[in-house]
Amino acid sequence: MKDIPHLEVCFTPATFDSFGKPGAVVAVIDVLRASSAICAAFMNGAKELIPVGEIEEAREYKKQGYLVAAERDGFVLDFADFGNSPFNFTPERVKGKTIVYSTTNGTQAIRMAGKCHAVTVAAYINLSAVCEYLVSFNRDIILFCAGWKNRFSLEDTLLAGAMAEKILENPGFVTNCDSTMASLDLWSLAKPNLMGYIQKTAQKSRLQKNGLDDCIEYCHTIDITTIVPVLSDGKLIGKIK
Amino acid sequence: MKDIPHLEVCFTPATFDSFGKPGAVVAVIDVLRASSAICAAFMNGAKELIPVGEIEEAREYKKQGYLVAAERDGFVLDFADFGNSPFNFTPERVKGKTIVYSTTNGTQAIRMAGKCHAVTVAAYINLSAVCEYLVSFNRDIILFCAGWKNRFSLEDTLLAGAMAEKILENPGFVTNCDSTMASLDLWSLAKPNLMGYIQKTAQKSRLQKNGLDDCIEYCHTIDITTIVPVLSDGKLIGKIK
Numbered sequence: 182m183k184d185i186p187h188l189e190v191c192f193t194p195a196t197f198d199s200f201g202k203p204g205a206v207v208a209v210i211d212v213l214r215a216s217s218a219i220c221a222a223f224m225n226g227a228k229e230l231i232p233v234g235e236i237e238e239a240r241e242y243k244k245q246g247y248l249v250a251a252e253r254d255g256f257v258l259d260f261a262d263f264g265n266s267p268f269n270f271t272p273e274r275v276k277g278k279t280i281v282y283s284t285t286n287g288t289q290a291i292r293m294a295g296k297c298h299a300v301t302v303a304a305y306i307n308l309s310a311v312c313e314y315l316v317s318f319n320r321d322i323i324l325f326c327a328g329w330k331n332r333f334s335l336e337d338t339l340l341a342g343a344m345a346e347k348i349l350e351n352p353g354f355v356t357n358c359d360s361t362m363a364s365l366d367l368w369s370l371a372k373p374n375l376m377g378y379i380q381k382t383a384q385k386s387r388l389q390k391n392g393l394d395d396c397i398e399y400c401h402t403i404d405i406t407t408i409v410p411v412l413s414d415g416k417l418i419g420k421i422k
Numbered sequence: 423m424k425d426i427p428h429l430e431v432c433f434t435p436a437t438f439d440s441f442g443k444p445g446a447v448v449a450v451i452d453v454l455r456a457s458s459a460i461c462a463a464f465m466n467g468a469k470e471l472i473p474v475g476e477i478e479e480a481r482e483y484k485k486q487g488y489l490v491a492a493e494r495d496g497f498v499l500d501f502a503d504f505g506n507s508p509f510n511f512t513p514e515r516v517k518g519k520t521i522v523y524s525t526t527n528g529t530q531a532i533r534m535a536g537k538c539h540a541v542t543v544a545a546y547i548n549l550s551a552v553c554e555y556l557v558s559f560n561r562d563i564i565l566f567c568a569g570w571k572n573r574f575s576l577e578d579t580l581l582a583g584a585m586a587e588k589i590l591e592n593p594g595f596v597t598n599c600d601s602t603m604a605s606l607d608l609w610s611l612a613k614p615n616l617m618g619y620i621q622k623t624a625q626k627s628r629l630q631k632n633g634l635d636d637c638i639e640y641c642h643t644i645d646i647t648t649i650v651p652v653l654s655d656g657k658l659i660g661k662i663k
Contacts, residue, residue, distance in 0.1 A: 192574055195436040199572040331440040333433055335600040359576040359624050363608055370607055383600050 187321050188348055190341045190360040193328035194290050206318045207294040208303040208311060208344065211327035212336045213384045214265045215287025217304040217400040218250070221267035223419025224306075224406040226276035230417040232288040239283040248274070251283040255391050258283075266396050267306075279416075286327040291412065294325055300412035305340060306405040310422040312347040314409045322348060324364075335367070335382045336401075339375070342368025343403075375401055428562050429589055431582045431601040434569035435531050447559045448535040449544040449552060449585065452568035453577045454625045455506045456528025458545040458641040459491070462508035464660025465547075465647040467517035471658040473529040480524040489515070492524040496632050499524075507637050508547075520657075527568040532653065535566055541653035546581060546641060551648040551663040553588040563589060565605075576608070576623040577642075580616070583609025584644075616642055 189205075191197050210216055222230060233239045236251065240260050243249045249261045250269065257264035263274070265284050282288055294300045298320060303311040315322050324344055326337035342364035348354055349365075356362070371378035376398060379385055388394040410417045430446075432438050451457055463471060474480045477492065481501050484490045490502045491510065498505035504515070506525050523529055535541045539561060544552040556563050565585055567578035583605035589595055590606075597603070612619035617639060620626055629635040651658045 192433060193437055195440065196434055196572050196574070199436065329600075331437050333437070333601040333604065335603055338600075338604065357624055357627065359570075359579075360574040362576055362622050363574065363579065363604065366611055367604055367607060370611070381603050383598055386598065 185355050186319055186353065187358070188345060188354050188356040188361055189322070189358040190324045190326065190345065190364045192326050192333045192338065192360055193331050194293055195331040197293050197325060200323055202321055202323060203297055205297050205321040205323045206299045206315055207297045207323045207325050208301050208315055209287065209290045209294055209325050209327060210303050210337045210340050211284070211287030211290065212304060212340050212400055213388060214267060214396060214400060215284040215327065216302045217306055217396070218265055218267040218270055219282070219302045219410050219417065220304045220307045220406060220408055222270040222275050222280060223408040223410055225270055225272040227270065227280055227419065228277050229279045230410070231279065231281045231415070232291040232417060233281055233283040234289045234292050236283060239281055242281040247281045248278050249281045253285050255388060255393050266393065267399060268396055286329060290325055290327040295412060295415065297323070302410040302417065303340065303344060305401050305403050307408055308343060309347070309404050310407040310409050312344055313422055316348055316351050316354070319353065322354070329384060334384060336379060336384055338364050339368050339371050339378070426596050427560060427594065428599070429586060429595050429597040429602055430563070430599040431565045431567065431586065431605045433567050433574045433579065433601055434572050435527070435534055436572040438534055438566060441564055443562050443564060444538055446538050446562040446564045447540045447556055448538045448564045448566050449542050449556055450528065450531045450535055450566050450568060451544050451578045451581050452525070452528030452531065453545060453581050453641055454629060455508060455637060455641060456525040456568065457543045458547055458637070459506055459508040459511055460523070460543045460651050460658065461545045461548045461647060461649055463511040463516050463521060464649040464651055466511055466513040468511065468521055468660065469518050470520045471651070472520065472522045472656070473532040473658060474522055474524040475530045475533050477524060480522055483522040488522045489519050490522045494526050496629060496634050507634065508640060509637055527570060531566055531568040536653060536656065538564070543651040543658065544581065544585060546644050547646040548649055549584060549644050550588065551650050553585050554663055555650045557589055557592050557595070560594065563595070570625060575625060577620060577625055579605050580609050580612050580619070
């Protein structure tokens, strides 16, 4: 008899290895802003996206003529074509292109997850589609919050809660994971007024301080697209559910 | 001008080093059951308690004639005098004694915190006293949840929320930490019916499965004692606030 698939939430890259589930399907969450930007890129026609952990690796790609999006702590790196706002990934810039992408937290998490059965990228803007995709495997699911420099991040946790709510509507899935319980409960508090709740997150303050908060509402808009980014041979491609 | 002290919550030992605050005062939280047991030990007259990370180190102490409390995954180790339930630390057993103590999560966290300015141990049973002690330093505070094998634990987080609520009543303290926000919100949900809420934690299920859940209500009883365990030269001693 096949085991019932379990849903778990991982709050930071620092704890991801302790899940020890190479057979799981993983959704990487970095709401502000990497996972939202990646979904926007595919929605706007990007051909593929190469997630890169280290700055030097991104710089090397730039020398080879690639289109490079790269930021650290919210700021565009000097050699990059543009940074981390989903508004940067316009059809004019990305349609049909391969994009090399390196961010403070999100792209490293995608690479860490690469050893698992399958990896996708989740945002509010593709919420229903990505949940449907995860469930379709009928395997253990890990919602992997990229967090902030190995710390817990509230906005990623809320999306994990929203996803857990949707995934657990499928009677084939169960959870007995404290971080899933916490995500569900925090989501239940935030859901009636998500934009109000988000005001208290540290990342909102960070982005606001640097004048980068124009995309926060967009990044919390549900189901703008049915695109599901999927990792294949170290590159993300966009699938339409 | 002195900086306003900040309150932060660390959810697991895996992320503790990313806080990078050697000047902070740290309270280690392992509600089920290490931190509750440690407070009970001092309430019942223990002289000092040596927190030990590794099993072999605990075994070595036993050979030297020490009273040893040691468990892994809830079970008493074969060479130990007793295990991890607060009910084991009776006055008859512990009064005036030095206890060597090694558990799955809590004692390692105490040792990790040892590099900070001061370290204490927090439980519901000493909630008010330990908060008062932490505030008295007028320094940054980290509430350090021992979690479960580097994973997030809901019962530790709820106590962190209860402590954060108390600490932030002092106008001299602020927070801009997402895990503190999450702890406060989860505590606000749990507070009206704490024992009901605790039913859904994974650790409650683990203890129940092994017939070790008799102490859960005790471990969630507020302010049984004003004892504050304090780390000094690698050993805990009990201070009365």
